[in-house]
Amino acid sequence: MVELNKISKAADVSVAFFAATNRPDAPLFDHTVRAHRSLPRVGFVWLIGVICVMFLLPLGAFIGHIAMWMILAAMLITIATLWYFLERSYTDSTLSEHIRIWPDTFTVERHNPRAQNQYWITNPYWVRLKLQDTPVAQSYLTATDGKRTIELGAFLSPEERVQLRNDIDTALKHLR
Known part of the structure; x- marks a missing residue:
């Protein structure tokens, strides 16, 4: 029964995510981050x-x-x-994150190659980005809305994570 609840909850999240992102107005920030493929x-x-x-x-x-x-x-x-x-x-390397920001919605869709896709929807007003050095990763980037914290660009290089943070921060500052 727990498995069925997880599936229905995941389905509810994806339905809510696509309802929130299927809108006529273009996002103010629309960026897809992909893993780097070093060997063609x-x-x-x-x-x-x-x-x-x-x-x-x-x-x-x-x-x-x-x-x-x-x-x-x-x-x-x-x-x-x-x-x-x-x-x-x-x-x-097909792992990707699609980040979109509207005046009232901040969304992240993570495409996982060997698992279910993950979705995050929140109000951009509450989003805070945190860039920190950890023993495991340099320039570890997270986004939080106070309820949930997600990692962004874990597959990117430290320099690319800093650039991603700056890009998202700039978009969020234009909203506030």
Whole structure:
């Protein structure tokens, strides 16, 4: 029963979120933050190709020996593992946050690649941004309305989080 309540609560939040954001007036601030992808697909293909060639060069010395099959198996496992984790990295890089500010509404929609999307709606008057250094992260950015605190841009670099804070702060100051 708890699972069903969580699902219905999540559905209620998403319905309320889309009702609040489906409006005729344009937001005063509309920004989508995405995770940075450091290795493009072309680089991925080149990397796997170069690793395969580099693995096969020393394997030539073992042709005809039983050791060749053991080394080949280890090489294939290594390449498959690298392939899996790079593909997972590409999936993770679809993580994004869509931040919109209207005179009466502040919304954040977080698209999670392997989980349900998360939504936050509040009045921009009550939003306070906090940028702090923690033992885990430098320039950790949070937004709060007094009831709930959310993190913003956790996947960004510290410099990008500072820039995001400045952009949102500027938009909020224009409202006040």
